Amino acid sequence: MELSDLVNQTTIFRRKVNHVASQKKDRLAKTVGKVFDTASLKVRLTVGIAAVAALGLGSLAAWTSAKMQHILVSTHKENMDYIAGRFPMDVEIYSEMIPLETGAQRAIDSLSTKDQLIWIENTTGKITARSTALNKAEIGNILLAVKNVPSIPTVQDLNGSYWLMCATPLKVKDVNLGTLYLAHNITENQVMFRHLIRSLTVATIIAIAAMTMIIALYIDRSMQPLKKVSQLTATISADKLDQAHLNLEQAPTEVKELAQTVDQMLVRLSEAWEHQRELLSNVSHELRTPLTIVSGYIQSILRRGDNLSEMQKEALTIAASEADRTVQLLQDLLDLARADSGRIQFQSxxxxxxxxxxxxxxxxxxxxxxxxxxxxxxxxxxxxxxxxxxxxxxxxxxxxxxxxxxxxxxxxxxxxxxxxxxxxxxxxxxxxxxxxxxxxxxxxxxxxxxxxxxxxxxxxxxxxxxxxxxxxxxxxxxxxxxxxxxxxxxxxxxx
Incomplete structure (x- = not known):
């Protein structure tokens, strides 16, 4: 084998390898495109239903979280409102034998717990009485530094600890003692609530993912009859139109109606194709005979045309050539028409x-x-x-x-x-x-x-x-x- 032939064969082989690789890449791209085709009815239905389901579950989870938060703090709020309403009376009782400031301190000591802290700030901003726990710097510095405490109990995040705080004016025996501050430590409850919210969020995401998969599988199964229609129609060739039939007995009613419509269309196409083949065969057969006769006459004239001029001979030669070409074309069409209709005969x-x-x-x-x-x-x-x-x-x-x-x-x-x-x-x-x-x-x-x-x-x-x-x-x-x-x-x- 010569070197040039070897180089040519190597080049051809390389091109074939590249062509095969390109075809595989195209098939992979088409497969991925089919799976993530945004124009696909299956993808649209899956995304739409999954989005509605996600919105519903998300809304339910958000409502549940808000409701749990409300239940978590409502009891503490009622207790704080009770203390805020009772505190002036307790101070008044204690101050019958001692000064108001001392009575206020006695009332604070009686109502304070490790999680319930109380302090009073006079009109000049000085702390006149407070719970014993507020004397500790790590707690006191944090709580006493809070400004603009609302009158309605509100959760405050103070360096990772959670306190339910409120402030209310304090007036005893027509004496303005300043502002009463209440703080209840709900850190343990809030941490438990946060863990519960995270678990609820994870469960919601898992539920949405599982629901999406189930919806996708169900829709894919529901779309199988349509896929079958597509596959069957894709394999139907012109010469097998009369044999094509879509049988989808277990399909939904709408798909059955589609299959029946396609069947009727295939019947009409088969009839039209058969008429076309018959017309082609008949026209080819009818035209071939007269054109063959015309070609024969022209050839006869040319053989006996000693008295013809060169221009006439050239014109007749061209006419004979075109007539022969047309006869051959008609013969080819006739052969193809016979092959399509199965009437072509082979003598093996x-x-x-x-x-x-x-x-x-x-x-x-x-x-x-x-x-x-x-x-x-x-x-x-x-x-x-x-x-x-x-x-x-x-x-x-x-x-x-x-x-x-x-x-x-x-x-x-x-x-x-x-x-x-x-x-x-x-x-x-x-x-x-x-x-x-x-x-x-x-x-x-x-x-x-x-x-x-x-x-x-x-x-x-x-x-x-x-x-x-x-x-x-x-x-x-x-x-x-x-x-x-x-x-x-x-x-x-x-x-």
């Missing part, structure tokens, strides 16, 4: 490919004036096929190679057998086919590039090749590289 028999390919190569070389080389690795390779149709396939492939390659380059036909398969390859060194268009090359009326088609074609030749090859039990593939040429490979089972 034993065919020795070595002899048939030599015959075809000789015929093609005669009308194309091109060098056609046949290489075979075995003296006799036999298959079961329709010899007439197989000749048509090979002639179409050779004609395609002639159209898309220079006249100076040879056309090669390789015949080999591999893994119990007969392998026929038609190779040219022409313009090649872009990689992204090689998958469509066998479609009807598809042409890679009009500017590359020097001979003019209908785009039906390769479609007929594929139809006839598969009708005889074979398959055909193409491998091509731009400006390097194309290789069409046909495989048949050996006899």
């Amino acid at each position: 028999e034993k065919v020795v490919l070595n002899d048939l390919i030599q015959e075809v190569a000789g015929m093609a070389q005669q009308y194309s004036k091109r060098t056609i080389t046949v290489n075979s690795s075995a003296p006799e390779i036999a298959i079961k096929a329709d010899s007439h149709r197989l000749k048509q396939v090979l002639l179409n492939l050779i004609d395609n190679a002639v159209k898309y390659s220079d006249a100076q380059t040879p056309i090669t036909i390789e015949l080999d057998k591999h893994n119990n398969q007969a392998v026929i390859q038609v190779c040219d060194r022409g313009v090649g086919i872009p990689l992204q268009q090689q998958g469509r090359i066998f479609e009807r009326f598809f042409r890679v590039d009009e500017s590359r088609n020097r001979a003019g074609g209908t785009g039906l030749g390769l479609s007929i090749v594929k139809t006839l090859t598969e009708g005889m039990g074979g398959n055909i593939t193409v491998r091509s590289q731009l400006n390097q040429g194309s290789t069409f490979t046909i495989n048949f089972s050996l006899l």
